[in-house]
Every structure is written in C-alpha cells, then in structure tokens.
Amino acid sequence: MRRLFFVVTFVPLLQSTMVYAATPFSIEDVGGGVGLGTADLKDSTVNIIRILLGLLVVVALFSMVVLAGANYAWSGSSDKVKNFARNMFVASIVGIVIVLIAWAIVIFVAGTTRNVTS
Numbered sequence: 001m002r003r004l005f006f007v008v009t010f011v012p013l014l015q016s017t018m019v020y021a022a023t024p025f026s027i028e029d030v031g032g033g034v035g036l037g038t039a040d041l042k043d044s045t046v047n048i049i050r051i052l053l054g055l056l057v058v059v060a061l062f063s064m065v066v067l068a069g070a071n072y073a074w075s076g077s078s079d080k081v082k083n084f085a086r087n088m089f090v091a092s093i094v095g096i097v098i099v100l101i102a103w104a105i106v107i108f109v110a111g112t113t114r115n116v117t118s
Contacts, residue, residue: 042110042113042114046106046107046110049106050103050106050107053099053102053103053106054103056099057096057099057100057103060092060095060096060099061092061096064088064089064091064092064095065089065092065093065096067088068085068086068088068089068092069085069089071084071085071088072085072086072089
C-alpha cells in the first residue's frame with residue numbers, strides 16, 4: 001500500500017519537474033516580452049540619474065534664480081527685501097554648483113566602473 005501511494009504521488013511530480021527543468025529560461029526573454037528594452041541596467045541607471053540631475057538644475061535655475069531676480073527688481077527701496085533676494089540668489093547659485101558637481105561625480109564614476117566591469 002505504501003509503495004502504491006509513493007508511486008501514485010511522487011512519480012508524477014518527478015516527471016513534471018523534469019519537463020520544467022528542460023525548458024530554457026533567460027532574463028533577456030522576459031525583458032523583451034515585457035518591453036523593457038535591451039539596454040544595460042547600469043547604463044539605464046546612469047541615464048535616469050543624469051535626467052534627474054538635469055531637471056534639478058532646470059528647476060533651480062528657473063524657480064530660484066528668477067524668483068530672486070524678481071524679488072530684487074520689485075524690492076524698491078526696502079533693504080530687507082533686497083538682502084533676502086541677494087541671499088536667495090547666492091543660495092540658488094550654490095545649489096546649482098552642488099548639483100553640477102554631483103552630475104560630474106556620477107559621470108566620472110559611471111565611466112570608471114564601465115571600464116572595470118566590462
């Protein structure tokens with residue numbers, strides 16, 4: 001009785017495992033089927049970081065610098081508003097410089113690791 005139970009239960013499982021083990025599977029097939037493209041993961045990550053840092057520069061340039069310039073232009077004779085606008089302009093320029101340095105670091109690290117890992 002035990003032998004019959006073993007044959008009826010486990011032999012079909014072993015046969016189905018052999019069928020699945022013979023099927024080829026690759027990540028490239030899955031990525032192509034889903035529509036992810038054929039680019040390398042590292043290149044895609046670097047491109048996303050470049051785009052995000054570029055957007056940060058654009059946002060900082062148009063929001064902070066233009067807003068600081070508008071505040072300075074509309075300040076009239078108020079020294080408090082002029083100082084606020086001047087500080088805002090300096091802070092926005094420092095922020096842009098920090099983002100550009102981060103951008104340069106990302107490009108440098110990506111270029112260096114590309115030669116090491118390939």
